[in-house]
Amino acid sequence: MASKLAGSDDFDDQFLTCPVCMLQFRDPRILPCLHTFCSGCLQEWATKQQPLECPTCRTQVSLPDQGVDGLRTNFYVNNLLDFAEAKKGAEPGVPCQVCEGNVEGSKSWCADCAILMCESCTLLHRKFPSSKDHEVTTEETLKAEEGKSKFHRKRHCEKHKKYELEFYCEICKALVCTACTVVDHRPGKDHNPVEIATVALRRKETLQGLLQDIDPRLKEIQTSVKEVERKMSNLIPSKEAATSQTEAYFDELVGLLRKRKKEILGHIDEQCRADGKALQTKREAIEFELVGLTSAQTFCQQALEHGSDVHILEVGNQVQTRVETLLTKELDLRSDWSEFQFVENTAVVDFEKEVKDLGGVKTNIDVSKCEVVVKPAVQGFQCVAELTTMNQEGRPCVTNCKAITTNMKDPSENDVPTQLQMKCGGEWEISYVPEVTGIHSLEVKVNSLQVAESPFDVQVHEKETPALTIGQKGSGVGELNGPLGVTVDKDGNIAVVERFNKRVQVFDGHKGHSLSIFAVEGEKTFGVDVDSNGMFLVTSWGKNYGIRRYSKEGNLLNTFKPDCMRDPHGITVLKDGRMVVADNKQKSCLLLQPDGSLIREIGKGQLRSPYFVSVDESRDVLFVTDNSAHKVFAFDLDGNLAFDFGGHGDSDGKMKNPHCIRVDQAGNIIVGNAGDGRVQVFGRDGTFTRKVATVEGGYASGIALTPSGNMVVACFHGHCIELYRYM
Structure with missing residues (x-):
């Protein structure tokens, strides 16, 4: 972007505007993701967000101990701001900043003094012994196309204000002046000041190599973007084609169903007509017999009621014969018909299941x-x-x-x-x-x-039964021997320190498979935690004690062994890289800088046997288990005792040699006992909430929480780690 703007007259509008306040940069500071913002904007942004995210790319940022003030200044932007101001000042109608005259004359800019001067003042400026060596940029240079690339504000030493930064101490990784090379950075085993130009040349070569590596990667990403755009352009046509095909398919199915419906309705009509005709014929036959029998009945009745003896004798035989014939005649009086009905050859509920497979x-x-x-x-x-x-x-x-x-x-x-x-x-x-x-x-x-x-x-x-148990006693892959400290990385993998195998073993947090193993130094390994970069920090006490940082692959990166440390046990790493370590011999907790230097000692004179620590960063409160006091102590990070809870006993809320501890996202405190294996949960103020489990072997030696809501407990005597559902 800088190279593109180097020849642009509107660079100040495009490049010198803070993306947050949309004003020209004021004290521009660079985040690790290389995006630049005003110092004040970042200060305000940091008060609203924890952890801090870059306002542009949303990358999480760990600020230095000095906060925003510890971020590097974007001197390239400052140079452009200076150049814009100098170029504007060199325009006609702007007075000299020294004599305040010569409005129309040509101007020059002194990079050392950061002032604009007319020709007369420039001549005088070059004659004074104190300023004759200053770097002065002429108006012609300011107006030239390459003016910006030659325009630089000189950097002076913070300690020796009048000296320019001319050297770079490679050991301290610091820019220093000539006076510094005599006083604070004298050449020797601890310091190696080299001329800036020499180091800058090497750095430029490195950056040039990186630039060459960027180009193919950029092309790869740009090709990928084009491919995504191509697929996006096909998205709507693909949808329309699939929609059309779907409608046609199901319209055809609906058509088939309608055709079948019409066929069945036709069958019903045809059956109804056939049955109606048959029933009509049956009805007519029965009615015919009914008429004959009714007629004979009427005739017989009239003869009896109104006929004379002579008439009876004349027709009696005929009537008798007719009636007897009708009565003895065999008649089929049944209709031989039952109601027809629709039959579901395929039940609707079964068809519903099959419909799901239709396309x-x-x-x-x-x-x-x-x-x-x-x-x-x-x-x-x-x-x-x-x-x-x-x-x-x-x-x-x-x-x-x-x-x-x-x-x-x-x-x-x-x-x-x-x-x-x-x-x-x-x-x-x-x-x-x-x-x-x-x-x-x-x-x-x-x-x-x-x-x-x-x-x-x-x-x-069941609730108090481990959902998953990992490991058994041994020294092979997937086996454990004396598991102690345990932690979970951002991917949900579980890392556990093995006291007797002197190693860290990492397990898959879902199925419990062993993923990797690496040996650790130190006589008595104890605690482990993972920092924001995924590096493991492991403590060991006894002979060759210290804190050791290992890469994800298990390579030893560095060892911290400050003078204040004697017996490091449990460790927790804060988001900004600071560490808190429980020192059993010092009987205190050590708050350390990311480089291992001591910030302060916490709990001295109040703790008897500190083992594990955990920090609620939302409140800046440190919790530490005291094995001998059978309690948990809470301190703020300034070292003040806030409260304690627990006490020796078997009942809820009491403890037996509390060993491991972990604070959950809600600020609840989980404590595991070494004396009886109980794992209990306490509220933010130390009030007992519930018992989660009693672990295998009766010795809970480490606690961690997974992103999926499980609680991991190391079982020292059970030589395993158990996973319980926690939330």
């Missing part, structure tokens, strides 16, 4: 490559399983929520409601709350097809 959205999802990770489940808690939808190349791929169906059954085949939520591209969270323990069945389908290994067996545990 679908074909994407690049390869169901055979989709993965489901079932996390430990506990009765009564919200539990989750994670689905990753994959494409044919085995990479996470986005699909729509309608393409995914989930179904869970408890051991009694009752439905357990599930909810589906997209976390990010291709990653989904299936949540549910099991009401009973036992093996549940979770079915997961994508595009109506079963995901590999679906349905999954989900073991739901």
Whole structure:
């Protein structure tokens, strides 16, 4: 961007405006992500956000101990501001800043004095011994195209104000002046001042190499952006085509259903007509017999009531014969018909299931490559399983929520409601709350097809039963021997210190597989924590004690062993890189800078046997377990005792040799006992809330919390780590 602006006359509008206040930069400061803002804007932004995020790219920023004032000044922007001011001052109508005259004459700019001078004052300025060597930029240079690149404000030493910064101490990584090389940075084993030009040349070569590396990466990203844009341009046409195909397909299905409906209604009409004709014929036949019998009845009755003896004798035989014939005649009086009705050859509920398979959205999802990770489940808690939808190349791929169906059954085949939520591209969270323990069945389908290994067996545990146990006694991969400090990195992996194996072992937090192992130095390894960069800090006491920082791969980076330290036990790392260590021999907690230097000692004279520490950074309160006092003490980071809680005993809220401690996101304090293995939760003020568990072996030696809401407890005598559902 700078190179682009170097030849632009409107650089001050495009480049010299703070993105926050939209005004010209005032004291511009550079964040680690290389975005620049006014110092005041960053100060105000920092008061609103913890942790601080860059207002432009949202990268999380760890400020130096001095806060915003500790950030580097953007001197390139300052130079451009100076240049803009000098160029404006050199225009006609602007007076000399020395004699306040010569409005129309040409001007020059002194980089040392930061003033604009007319020709006369410039000549005098160059004659004075104190300013004859100053760097003066002429009006011609200011107006020239390359003027900005030659325009630089001189930097002077903060300690020796009149001396310009001319050297760079490579050991201290600091810019120094000539006086500094004599006083504070004298050449020797501790200091190595080198001329700035020499170091800058090497740095420029390094940056030039980086620039060359950036170009292919930029092209790769730009190509990727174009590919995304191409796909975005195809998105609406693809939607319209799929919509058209869907409508045509289902219109055809609807047409078939309507045709079938018409056929069945026609069958009903035809059957009704046929049955009606048959019934009409039957009715006519029966009515014919009815008429004959009724007529004979009437004739016979009239003969009896009104006929004379002579008449009776004349027709009697005929009537008798007719009636007897009618009475003895065999008649089929049954209708031989029953009501017809519609028959559902396919039940609606069954058809509803089949309808779900009538078509679908074909994407690049390869169901055979989709993965489901079932996390430990506990009765009564919200539990989750994670689905990753994959494409044919085995990479996470986005699909729509309608393409995914989930179904869970408890051991009694009752439905357990599930909810589906997209976390990010291709990653989904299936949540549910099991009401009973036992093996549940979770079915997961994508595009109506079963995901590999679906349905999954989900073991739901009781509340105080570990949902997952990792490790057993031994020294092999996946085995543990005397696990102590435990921590969880940002990916949810679990790192545990093994006292007797003298190593750190990292486990997958979901299934418990061992991911990596690295040996650690020190006689008696104890605590572990991970900093914001994913580096491990491990403590050890006894012989060769200290704090050691290891890379993610387990390489030793550096060792901290300040004079104030004697017996480091538990450790916690704050977001800004500061460390708090419980020192059992010092009987105090040490608040240390990121470089290991002491800020202050906390709890001296009040603690007897501090073991583990945890900090509630929202309140700047430090909690430390005192093994001998059977208590937890709370101090502010200035070293003042806030309160304590606990006391020896077996009842709720009492403790037996409290060992490990952890503060959750809500500020609740979790404490594990070495004396009886109980793990208890206390409120922000130390009030007992609940008991979570009693661990294997009766010795809770380390506590950590996973991002998914599980509590990890190291079991020293059980030689394992247990995962309990915490929230």
